[in-house]
Amino acid sequence: MNLLLFGLLNIIGILLALVIGAALLTWIERRLLGFWQDRRGPNRVGPFGSLQVVADMIKILFKQDWIPPFADRYVFVLAPAVVMVAGLLGFAVIPVTPSIGIAGNWNIGVLFFLAMASLSVYSVVLAGWASNSKYSLLGGMRAAAQMVTYEVFMGLSLIGVVMLSGSFNLTDIVRAQRNIWFIIPQFIGFIVFLMAGIAETHRLPFDLPEGENELGAGFHTEYSGMKFGMFFIGEYIGILLTAAMITVLFFGGWEGPFLPPILWFMLKLSVFVIFFILLRAALPRPRYDQLMSYGWKVLLPLSLLNVVITGAVMLASGPAG
Amino acid sequence: MNDAFYVASGIAVLSTALAITRANGVHALLYLVISLLAVALVFYTLGAAFAAALEVIVYAGAIIVLMVFLVMMLNLGGAAAARETQWMKPRVWIGPAILGIVLEAEIVSILARGDAGVPSLAVILPRDVGIAMFGPYLLCVELASMLLLAALAGAYRLAYLERAEG
């Protein structure tokens, strides 16, 4: 009973933290982008503008939630739910600390994360199709091609980590990094995973599915009100998820001296979230064919090379544990 | 676990039936995705976690996405859906349906005679799958990889021809 209660608390706590964190990220991102562009960003509502989130939330909740008459109603409503569900489910396998985390000790943790990442393609594709408008369709098609492509490298880049730790279990992977973070032996894997993670969450500079200047807003052109809000929050949950995965897989998760594990996790997580925002502030979008050929011609060979080298080194250094 | 198995398989059967009968291509594919997810759950309840994860990643996450992509590119409108509905006449589906029912009855009778229910659980780890694939089934894996390589080369050739002409 006690265990069940603890589990429930765990789930509710993580869900709340995620959703609130994702909402806060909208403010943090705008603030940071402001600073990086020599502006101040939203600083009016509440202390340092932190209540901007609440103001935005109230606004978006009271906006007209419009379903275009030419849209496919059911799929149109389904699409934003998929992105939220896939993002939140993906977080289930993240071990925040040894005790906090919903299924951090699951024996197919990495695979489950990849599965959820691949399912989140549907939200974008279905949104693009169901809106029945050309910009949305183009955005959805771009997103489908981009995300299916980058999923391949995302999976392959993690193989090195899995080989080194000998497990798909994320808790084991963190434990295996007690001596050395996997960023050092798996640097190529880290780079590929970072790129693929950005492309999977379709964040800048890889946000071609929603390129404003050519597609309106891409797949969510026709969305309004809270459905748009769900896409928005879903994107930030995707950022949090990718940053958390990078932390867990390459930077030793909760491991660290002096501070309690949860603080270490949060610290590493926020560094990567800020890095994601910095990428947005600094880099321009590539062209679409550049994006695709970069993926297939650079990242795929790199990740395969990484697997081969890791395997060779492991073979040379004797039987793995 | 038993309940989850039955619920998941029920969902799988139902959504597959719906996938067959939908006139709208994307709706049919969506039901197919649901069916695949349910099958993944069935695998998981049977202890094959690795197979379940791969089912979601490969089938639901990649192959059906490509199918949806294709349907989107073809941009089938209401006319196509109407045509599909026309094809759904009893004359067309009654034959396969009878055959399906016969098969179903066979399976049910076999299950009823034998020890029905979920077989005993043995959790199969990814490590076991790997050892099996590159141990006793090495030849099969190599043959499959040859086949895939041939398919890849063929696809490349076709795309290359198209590009050369266009």
Next chain:
Amino acid sequence: MLSSIRTLWLTFLHLFHRSETVEYPEQMPYLAPRYRGRIVLSRDPDGAERCVSCYLCAVACPVSCISLQKTEDAGRWYPAYFRINFSRCIFCGFCEEACPTYAIQLTPDFEMSEYERHNLVYEKEDLLISGTGKYPEYSFYNVSGLAIPGKDKGEAEHERPPVDPRTLLP
């Protein structure tokens, strides 16, 4: 790749730069005296209305937002009403340029938002100010049509002799 990393670093350094933002309601921006903002009607130094209802401003206005009506009082023209629809006005300043008496002037005030559109139609009493605006000493009747000391009318450079209105000859 290297240039991308350099861009990232340079952008990151902007975190420590001073913000360029002018925080407007607390910190008012400097506006030049000749800024083209809200339109006013000014008065002579002796307190009479400058506007003589010549309609030049209404003619010059490219969006036709000025409307007025002439009336006469004690041998002098006045506007009976003078109306500017600021929801149409584009603040081009042509009316100010057209005005022969410096009556209509644009001021460096732009805070004139309203919740209802019809509140943006300003009447004469809204437009008329008690001062002289940008030209404190100027009074039309003290300057225009007067002879220059030492020269009679029509004797200045590039000046034709005055028209005699009582003759029929061209």
